Amino acid sequence: MSAPAADHPVLSAVRTHSLAENPSSFLALNAGNDVFAAPDAEGVIVYRRTGRHVVQFGGPFASPDSYGTLLERFVEHVRDRGLRLVGVQLQRADAERYAAAGFTVNQIGASWAVGLADFALRGTRFMQLRNKISRALRSGLQVKEVTADDWYEALARIDGAWLGSKGEHARPLEFLVGEVGGQFQAHRRLFLGTIDGSPVAYISYSPVYGSRAGWMHDLSRRVPDGSPGLMEAINAHAIEQFRSEGVQWLHFGFTPFTGLDSRHELPGHSPSFQWLMHCLWAQGEQLYPARSQLAYKQKWAPDLAIPEYIAFDGQASLASFAHVFRACNAF
Template structure:
C-alpha cells in the first residue's frame, strides 16, 4: 500500500483515468489536480484519489482501476481509513460506481448531476436560443475577441481576472478546489484555454478539460470574468469553443457536476438515506448561500443539454452531515 501526491504521480494517474473509463466519469481529469493524494496497492492496476479534511478522508470519483482491481482498491482505501480512525466519504461517484459502493455496504445517495451537450446535434438556430444569441451578439458588438491561447502566455492576465472575480464574491470568499479544475500545474498541457479580450485586455476565460469514455470530448470547467463588464462574455467564449470543437469532430461538451440538481427518485439506489435525500432537495430549493446550484443550472440549461448524468455520494456507514460538510471543507469552501 502506498499514498503519494497526485502531482508526483501524474503519469500513473493519467494512465488510470484514460484507460479505466468504465464508470464514465466526465470529471475524471480532476484527479490530476495539484494538492490531491493518491492511494495505490502493489500489483493492483489502478488508483484512488482523495484529500484529507479533518477526521475525514474525502475520495474523488471512485477508484480509477481495472475491473478486477476496483474492489481491491476500494477495500484497501477503506481499511486504511479505518486503521487511522478516519471517516471515509466518496463523492462524484457515477451510477456504475454507486452500484459497487452499495454492494460493498456503503450508504449511497444521489447528490446532484452533470450535464452534457451532444455536439453533432447542437445548433444555436431557432427561437429557443434567441436570448442566448442576443447575449453573444452583444458581447461581440462590445468588442470581445475570443482566442484559444496557451496558459503560460497569459499567466499574469489570468491572475488579474481571478483576483477581480474572487474580490466580487466578498471579503471572506475562498477559491474552490478539488471538485473544480485548475489552470496551470503539471497537467496544463492536456487542457484547453479560451480567453476573451476587449481592446487587447483579457477580461474572461474558460478552461476545458478532456473527457474520456463513450462520451469523450471536453468539459467546460473553470471559468472566470472581471465583474461589471459586458453581458454575454461567457456565452460568447463557450460558443466560440463549441464551434471549434465541432469543427474538430468532437462528440460531447460536458458542463460538469452541479450539486443538488437533477435529483430524482428514479436515480436513487436501495438503502439510500431518506433524510439525506430530503436534505439534497432542501438545499436545491433553499441552499443558495451554500452553493448557487440554481444559477449554475440556469447557465447550463441555456445550451439545452442532451444528457443529465446522476452523481452520488457514499458514506462508509450511515449518511453523515459531518461527512457531507467535510466534502465542502476539502473543496476549500470554508
C-alpha cells in the same frame, strides 16, 4: 522527482480505466490531491484528508478486475487510521459497487452534457442566448484559444477581480473544480476573451475520456463589470472549434443539488439525506449557487443529465457531508 505528465500513474489511470464514465475524471490530477495505490491492484484512488475525514474523488480509477480489490484496500487503509471515509462524484456504476460494499449511497446532484454532432444555435429556444452573445461581440469582444503560459498574469488579474466581487469572505474553490497551470496544463484547452486587447474573461476546458469523450467546460472567470454575454460568447466560440475537430460531446460538469430524482436513488439510501438535498436545492443558494449554475448550463439545452452520488462508509452523516465542502476550500 515527479513522473513526466505523459507517464503519470493518475493520468494513465483516468485515461485507461473508464468503467465509471466519470466526465470530471481529469480533476483527479488537481494539485493538492493525494493518491492511494495497492500492490495487488491496478489503478489509483484520489482523495484529500480534512480533519478526521477522508474525502474521495470519484470511484477507483481501476481496471474491472482490480476495482473491488482497490476499494477494499482503501477502506481498510482509512479505517485502520481511525478516519471516516466519504466519496463524492461517484457515477452510477460506482454507486452500485459502493452500495453492494455496504456504503450508504445517495444522489447528490448531476452533471450535464451536450451532444455536438448536430448542435447549432438556431431556433427560438436559443434566441436569448444568441442575443447575449451578439451583445458581447458588439462590445468588441474577441475570442481566441491561447497557451496559458503566455497569459498567467492576466488570468490572475481576472481571478482576483472575480473573487473580490464575491465578498470579503469568498474563497477560491478547489478539488471538485479545475485549475489552470501546473504539470498537466498541456492537456487542457484555454479560450480567452479580450476587449481592446485587455483580457476580460476565460474558460478552461478539461479532457473527458470514455464513451462520451470530449471536453468539459470547467474553470471559468470574468471581470465583474464586463459586458453581459462574455462567457456565452467564449463558449460558443469553443463549441465551433470543437465541432470543426469532430468532438462529439461538451460536458458542463457537476452541480450539486441539481437533477435530483427519486428514480436515481439506490436501495439502502438515506431518506433524510435525500430530503436534505432537495431542501438545499430549494433554499441552499447561500451554501452553493446551484440554481444559477444550472441556469447557465440549461441555456445550452443539454442532452444528458448524468446523476452523481455521494457514498458514506456507514450511516449518512452531516459531518461527513460538511467535510466535502472543507475539502473544496468552501469553508
